[in-house]
Amino acid sequence: xxxxxxxxxxxxxxxxxxxxxxxxxxxxxxxxxxxxxxxxxxxxxxxxxxxxxxxxxxxxxxxxxxxxxxxxxxxxxxxxxxxxxxxxxxxxxxxxxxxxxxxxxxxxxxxxxxxxxxxxxxxxxxxxxxxxxxxxxxxxxxxxxxxxxxxxxxxxx
Amino acid sequence: xxxxxxxxxxxxxxxxxxxxxxxxxxxxxxxxxxxxxxxxxxxxxxxxxxxxxxxxxxxxxxxxxxxxxxxxxxxxxxxxxxxxxxxxxxxxxxxxxxxxxxxxxxxxxxxxxxxxxxxxxxxxxxxxxxxxxxxxxxxxxxxxxxxxxxxxxxxxxxxxxxxxxxxxxxxxxxxxxxxxxxxxxxxxxxxxxxxxxxxxxxxxxxxxxxxxxxxxxxxxxxxxxxxxxxxxxxxxxxxxxxxxxxxxxxxxxxxxxxxxxxxxxxxxxxxxxxxxxxxxxxxxxxxxxxxxxxxxxxxxxxxxxxxxxxxxxxxxxxxxxxxxxxxxxxxxxxxxxxxxxxxxxxxxxxxxxxxxxxxxxxxxxxxxxxxxxxxxxxxxxxxxxxxxxxxxxxxxxxxxxxxxxxxxxxxxxxxxxxxxxxxxxxxxxxxxxxxxxxxxxxxxxxxxxxxxxxxxxxxxxxxxxxxxxxxxxxxxxxxxxxxxxxxxxxxxxxx
Numbered sequence: 001x002x003x004x005x006x007x008x009x010x011x012x013x014x015x016x017x018x019x020x021x022x023x024x025x026x027x028x029x030x031x032x033x034x035x036x037x038x039x040x041x042x043x044x045x046x047x048x049x050x051x052x053x054x055x056x057x058x059x060x061x062x063x064x065x066x067x068x069x070x071x072x073x074x075x076x077x078x079x080x081x082x083x084x085x086x087x088x089x090x091x092x093x094x095x096x097x098x099x100x101x102x103x104x105x106x107x108x109x110x111x112x113x114x115x116x117x118x119x120x121x122x123x124x125x126x127x128x129x130x131x132x133x134x135x136x137x138x139x140x141x142x143x144x145x146x147x148x149x150x151x152x153x154x155x156x157x
Numbered sequence: 158x159x160x161x162x163x164x165x166x167x168x169x170x171x172x173x174x175x176x177x178x179x180x181x182x183x184x185x186x187x188x189x190x191x192x193x194x195x196x197x198x199x200x201x202x203x204x205x206x207x208x209x210x211x212x213x214x215x216x217x218x219x220x221x222x223x224x225x226x227x228x229x230x231x232x233x234x235x236x237x238x239x240x241x242x243x244x245x246x247x248x249x250x251x252x253x254x255x256x257x258x259x260x261x262x263x264x265x266x267x268x269x270x271x272x273x274x275x276x277x278x279x280x281x282x283x284x285x286x287x288x289x290x291x292x293x294x295x296x297x298x299x300x301x302x303x304x305x306x307x308x309x310x311x312x313x314x315x316x317x318x319x320x321x322x323x324x325x326x327x328x329x330x331x332x333x334x335x336x337x338x339x340x341x342x343x344x345x346x347x348x349x350x351x352x353x354x355x356x357x358x359x360x361x362x363x364x365x366x367x368x369x370x371x372x373x374x375x376x377x378x379x380x381x382x383x384x385x386x387x388x389x390x391x392x393x394x395x396x397x398x399x400x401x402x403x404x405x406x407x408x409x410x411x412x413x414x415x416x417x418x419x420x421x422x423x424x425x426x427x428x429x430x431x432x433x434x435x436x437x438x439x440x441x442x443x444x445x446x447x448x449x450x451x452x453x454x455x456x457x458x459x460x461x462x463x464x465x466x467x468x469x470x471x472x473x474x475x476x477x478x479x480x481x482x483x484x485x486x487x488x489x490x491x492x493x494x495x496x497x498x499x500x501x502x503x504x505x506x507x508x509x510x511x512x513x514x515x516x517x518x519x520x521x522x523x524x525x526x527x528x529x530x531x532x533x534x535x536x537x538x539x540x541x542x543x544x545x546x547x548x549x550x551x552x553x554x555x556x557x558x559x560x561x562x563x564x565x566x567x568x569x570x571x572x573x574x575x576x577x578x579x580x581x582x583x584x585x586x587x588x589x590x591x592x593x594x595x596x597x598x599x600x601x602x603x604x605x606x607x608x609x610x611x612x613x614x615x616x617x618x619x620x621x622x623x624x625x626x627x628x629x630x631x632x633x634x635x636x637x638x639x640x641x642x643x644x645x646x647x648x649x650x651x652x
Contacts, residue, residue, distance in 0.1 A: 011329040047332035092572025116548040142212035
């Protein structure tokens with residue numbers, strides 16, 4: 001599938017879902033003549049028209065550029081992206097309960113081991129120094145609130 | 158004129174405090190490093206460094222962000238000059254003559270003139286900013302909803318037509334931005350829209366979450382392919398970082414010509430610094446008596462775009478400060494960070510918080526002075542950072558990005574959103590869908606919709622309101638002209 005066709009299709013589908021959802025909103029026009037529906041309906045329509053046009057023009061032009069997803073050639077990149085996403089979401093989920101220092105050390109260690117392979121000592125240093133320096137800068141010096149866990153609760157500041 | 162000097166005095170009294178100057182120094186240094194590293198532009202730099210502004214008062218926060226922005230503009234060309242790899246798009250032109258100068262054994266002169274031209278460009282840009290912001294903000298105070306809607310429309314159309322690639326893809330990006338902006342409780346009726354039962358979406362999507370996703374984390378995704386890239390940097394051959402008088406003399410006029418050009422390009426929404434630098438380079442090449450030397454190490458070919466680049470950054474502050482419209486990706490991130498601090502840039506900023514508005518303008522001059530001090534004597538130690546491998550930098554950027562995400566709302570749900578937007582940004586780059594129209598529509602979406610609805614209420618549902626006011630008609634006509642011009646240009650290009 002070409003870049004333009006895929007972009008058009010994406011816009012068409014998103015526009016259609018958006019348009020349909022907007023049609024379900026209740027009619028409320030008290031003090032507001034147009035209500036909450038009209039603007040989203042216009043945006044949904046424009047998205048569908050632009051998407052449709054892009055698909056049609058792409059098929060007619062004969063100069064389509066294929067998408068270079070690189071799922072096979074860049075398999076390593078895609079798998080790293082997937083792991084970073086999972087690590088990032090997990091980090092967000094455990095941050096409050098584990099506390100900033102423990103959660104960030106573990107997160108940074110996993111991330112550095114993924115990206116900076118084969119440099120165990122360097123990664124260990126980054127994983128420890130990053131949370132300590134940022135905690136000192138943000139929680140201690142700038143007095144910003146960071147999640148407190150076992151370690152933070154033992155600290156005098 | 159007296160009012161301008163009074164305002165400037167307020168600005169300098171705000172900016173010249175030990176605390177603010179310290180942050181200008183820190184922000185400028187961090188920005189220089191961010192701008193210098195290939196793949197990380199000023200927008201990414203500001204997005205990553207947002208957390209450092211969270212504990213600050215709004216004036217210091219904006220002053221610090223401006224310092225980061227300016228630092229990134231100063232630093233962007235370091236990598237272009239030393240390793241022929243631009244730090245960001247606006248530094249591409251600096252490769253044309255900067256790197257040949259390095260190959261000719263003039264790296265020291267190239268680094269020096271790039272810092273000096275950046276300083277001159279930034280200072281001239283600041284002077285224009287001083288004289289233009291007041292009248293524009295005063296005029297904008299008289300805007301009603303119809304004028305506001307037309308202004309937003311013009312900004313969006315200009316961004317779409319100036320975005321690279323297909324015009325339709327720009328429209329698609331804009332629509333997606335608007336879609337994201339309408340998620341949450343409708344401000345006028347209180348109805349929930351597009352939340353699909355997800356409670357966390359009721360307050361809408363914080364656009365800094367989108368920025369951190371599409372600028373900071375997405376940049377890491379894009380760089381995963383080049384983790385092992387090593388640059389051939391020979392810092393011993395740089396020599397003295399200074400320019401001779403004959404070299405400087407050659408650059409005076411190009412710098413003085415390119416600075417106003419860069420400034421006015423920066424004022425227009427969607428016209429990034431990359432356009433300003435290309436235009437100034439082309440202009441100087443056309444005006445030069447020795448155009449054949451351009452591309453082979455002509456010092457004026459480096460000085461002109463560097464001056465344009467930094468005055469463009471000052472120009473981009475005009476729509477941000479006076480109208481609340483970000484003219485570039487970086488100012489969009491700055492706008493988001495300011496709104497988090499409870500300050501909404503726009504014409505009211507100048508009347509309600511003159512110390513913030515003028516403090517920032519004054520800080521640009523102070524920042525420029527500090528940055529030229531950082532970038533001349535520290536040029537050699539700073540370029541050593543180019544030896545830092547991407548595989549070490551990327552985890553640090555991820556760490557800072559997640560920290561910034563947490564500080565936004567202290568919500569784990571934002572981590573899911575930020576990862577989704579990072580992936581979305583990566584897919585957009587694969588499909589060549591431009592990001593600026595989406596970002597601008599997301600930021601302006603709420604105001605655009607409200608202005609539209611208020612206008613329609615005032616006119617009893619008639620679209621005629623947009624064509625009955627001179628400012629509104631002019632802006633709509635400009636939007637139309639920009640669209641027609643872009644269509645004709647693309648057709649000519651296709652032929």
